Amino acid sequence: MRADASGTRNLYLVPYLLWIVLFVVAPIVLIVYYSFLDVEGGFTFANYVKFFTPVYMKMTFSSFWYALLITVFSLLVAYPAAYLLTRTRHKQLWLLLIILPSWINLLLKTYAFIGLFGTYGFANALLELTGIGRTQILFTDFSFVFVSVYIFIPFMILPIFNAIEELNPSLVYAARDLGASPWLTFRRVIFPLTLDGVKAGCQAVFIPALSLFMITRLIAGNRVITLGTAIEQHFLVTQDWGMGATIAVFLIIAMAAIMVLTGTKRKAVRDANKR
Amino acid sequence: MKQLVQTFAAVLLAAFALMYLTSYLNASQGYTGGDTLTIYNWGDYIDPALIEEFEKETGMKVIYQTFDSNEAMMTKISQGGTTFDVAIPSEYAISKMKDDNLLLPLDPEKLPNRKYIDPRFLNLSFDPDNRYSIPYFWGTVGIIYNPELVGDLKFDSWNDLWDPSLRNQILLVDGAREVIGMGLNSLGYSLNDTDEGHLQETLAKLNQLTPNVKAIVGDEIKMLLANEEAAVGVVWSGDASEIMDDNDKLDYVVPEEGSNLWFDNMVIPKTADNVKGAHRFINFMLDPKHAAQNAEYVGYSTPNAEALKLLPEEISGDERFYPSEELTEKLEVYDNLGKRMLSHYNELFLQFKMFKK
Incomplete structure (x- = not known):
């Protein structure tokens, strides 16, 4: 009877195991396998050697640099926003309004920015009105970081909002009672206690930002080259799947490293998931 | 456990039933290999009136599907499971497809209208003697x-x-x-x-x-x-x-x-179902009248010398799109x-x- 029950239970595990093997393990194994193939399909280590040439090192550096910029600016905007949200009366409604744009297709939003930032677009019309005059906005570093931050902000706000919500307000009152200034309260009480939310948010932004590709062409006009762009080009244009896979392997390693470095404690993960 | 198996069986059964139903419906509407022709082309790259005319002339049913890059088209054809009878890739894609054995050789006997193509555009490096392809636009x-x-x-x-x-x-x-x-x-x-x-x-x-x-x-x-x-x-x-x-x-x-x-060219992929129909279609498009009509609609340059004569002077005389002999040489x-x-x-x-x- 008991053996039968556990047998059934194992059977119910099959779909999940299958899922993990087919869609998690197999792709990673395939990527690693392809990374050892050259253009003609022969076995080689050349791709790994090539990755450490200046071209790809520079690209890796610029990917990290832009991902960092995007994460920092998202955090700068998202933290105060999340904090204010928890203080409003209809916070769920406000939260919904902030999340709402993420229901719109990414490509559509990006295309909209081409129109807004164009030479004769809305942003430049405003600049002209205020007497600053037309400047180039589209295809600059600024527009790239701006649009990326805009796209990633909801992913930063949500975990931080949850963390602040979890915070017991009496701790804040206690700190104030004991004579801490508002800034000190924030620095020593609020921020450390919501750090897990910040880490979760940074992960949710930094990791996808590292492999952005479409926005680099549409908004940055290929003036920003990230590892994601290179992967796209190797797979679709060059058909050099080996090199594309090699870059992907390094991205996976980088992402795993980031997960470990910013890893949140078990308890915090559970708390974040509660909501 | 028994329930699980039963559900599984039910799903399978339903899937087969649907498969049968679609093939039955397709057959009843005339979508079978023999008298349909599937064309795989770039979006908005043919005058739809010509497809209608072709259908009327031959009684074949044309299914028109589109792609947006040569790479996507090649992937789809090499994966199989498709029955594209005519495809229109660019020249570099053709030499690749030729190397990968994805093309059927054309039968010149069935393409009498080939003679209208300007000889400048025939026998080029990507397909010597035009064994596999006929230029569509350039x-x-x-x-x-x-x-x-x-x-x-x-x-x-x-x-x-x-x-x-x-x-x-x-x-x-x-x-x-x-x-x-x-x-x-x-x-x-x-x-x-x-x-x-x-x-x-x-x-x-x-x-x-x-x-x-x-x-x-x-x-x-x-x-x-x-x-x-x-x-x-x-x-x-x-x-x-x-x-x-x-x-x-x-x-x-x-x-x-x-x-x-550059050229976009008509080819017959290996996966073709209706090779005879494909030749008829290519020959139909090579007819100077049809080629001219198509060139006027699409706005690209036609390689068809006779069709060029039929086009209005403002199009055929436009050196930007029909450059002089001297420049074409280069x-x-x-x-x-x-x-x-x-x-x-x-x-x-x-x-x-x-x-x-």
Whole structure:
């Protein structure tokens, strides 16, 4: 009877195991396998050697640099926003309004920015009105970081909002009672206690930002080259799947490293998931 | 457990029932191998009236499907499971498909209208003797510009692009062959050059172009140029004619050093179901009357010499799209350089993109 029950239970595990093997393990194994193939399909280590040439090192550096910029600016905007949200009366409604744009297709939003930032677009019309005059906005570093931050902000706000919500307000009152200034309260009480939310948010932004590709062409006009762009080009244009896979392997390693470095404690993960 | 198996069986049964139903429905509407013809073409790249006329003439049913890149088309055909009878890839894709055994040889007996094609466009390097392909449309790579914004520049030379007055005014199309080819041409080399010294020289020269380059973009280039986002663009002639339809201030020119000559060609993929119908369709499209009608609709240059005579003078006399004999001599088709060289071209292109202003 008991053996039968556990047998059934194992059977119910099959779909999940299958899922993990087919869609998690197999792709990673395939990527690693392809990374050892050259253009003609022969076995080689050349791709790994090539990755450490200046071209790809520079690209890796610029990917990290832009991902960092995007994460920092998202955090700068998202933290105060999340904090204010928890203080409003209809916070769920406000939260919904902030999340709402993420229901719109990414490509559509990006295309909209081409129109807004164009030479004769809305942003430049405003600049002209205020007497600053037309400047180039589209295809600059600024527009790239701006649009990326805009796209990633909801992913930063949500975990931080949850963390602040979890915070017991009496701790804040206690700190104030004991004579801490508002800034000190924030620095020593609020921020450390919501750090897990910040880490979760940074992960949710930094990791996808590292492999952005479409926005680099549409908004940055290929003036920003990230590892994601290179992967796209190797797979679709060059058909050099080996090199594309090699870059992907390094991205996976980088992402795993980031997960470990910013890893949140078990308890915090559970708390974040509660909501 | 028993329930699980039962559900599974039910799902399978339902799937088979649906499969049968669709094949039955298709058959009852005439969608079977024998009298349907599946055409796989770029979007909006044929006059729909011609498809209707073909259907009426032959009694065949035409299914028209579209792709948006040669790579996507090749992947779909090589994966199998499709029954495309006629496809219309670009020339470099044809040499690749030929190498990969994805094409059926054409039967010249069944294509009497082939004789109308201008001999200049037959027997080219990507398909000697046109065993597998027949040109559908052709064009060039050139410069589209806004005469009001570029001063005295006429762009009869690629080197005009390097003029300091064009700072931040050029949009390039996101293609390694096009940009490297333009660089090679500007130095007087062939755009199929594989000499490492020449290629490095080209990269160094292209890097100097960087201050003038506003962006390197894909299909958006049409919208951006029509909106006057930049004064100058390096584009395919087909895109240029579309852009000029939207904004008639712009003008197109093919520089004198020479440029690329590209073709889209009709082929019969290996997966074809209706080879006889495919030949009939290709022959139908080669008929000068039909080819002229199609060229007028699509706006690209027809390789059909007889059709050209039927076109109104304002189209056939337009040197921008039907360049003079002298210039055509200098145009080159992209040779299939092999995967390794192509990969190297892309690497150079990547380096050019990464060069900071």
